[in-house]
Amino acid sequence: VQLQASGGGLVQVGGSLRLSCAASGRAFSTYGMAWFRQAPGKERKFVAAAIQSGGTTYADSVEGRFTISRDNNKNTVDLEITSAKPEDTAIYYCAAQNNYRRVVFGPHMYDYWGQGTQVTVSS
Numbered sequence: 001v002q003l004q005a006s007g008g009g010l011v012q013v014g015g016s017l018r019l020s021c022a023a024s025g026r027a028f029s030t031y032g033m034a035w036f037r038q039a040p041g042k043e044r045k046f047v048a049a050a051i052q053s054g055g056t057t058y059a060d061s062v063e064g065r066f067t068i069s070r071d072n073n074k075n076t077v078d079l080e081i082t083s084a085k086p087e088d089t090a091i092y093y094c095a096a097q098n099n100y101r102r103v104v105f106g107p108h109m110y111d112y113w114g115q116g117t118q119v120t121v122s123s
Contacts, residue, residue, distance in 0.1 A: 004023075016081060019094075035068060066082070067080040092117050092118075093114055093117075
């Protein structure tokens with residue numbers, strides 16, 4: 001599967017932004033999908049996941065502010081960012097895995113990655 005992330009940009013503190021990830025290929029519904037982010041000089045970290053069953057999980061740092069949603073008819077997974085904070089500044093990556101039927105948090109457990117989209121939160 002190939003992933004294409006879009007929607008990044010500049011947002012002010014407290015603002016909102018919607019990221020989208022489009023997947024090509026078949027059997028999108030069989031993939032667990034997730035968003036990760038990587039700030040400069042830091043490791044890539046889990047943000048949110050929407051697994052095959054439709055369940056969602058969030059990192060504590062974004063719980064209540066971010067919403068992940070998947071559309072298996074359109075082969076997309078979106079990440080809605082609200083109440084943006086400066087510490088949300090990072091490159092955001094969408095990822096897919098088809099080895100697990102539960103949420104997995106380690107980047108190494110994902111098989112496919114999008115190219116990343118930059119989100120910058122300005123104060």
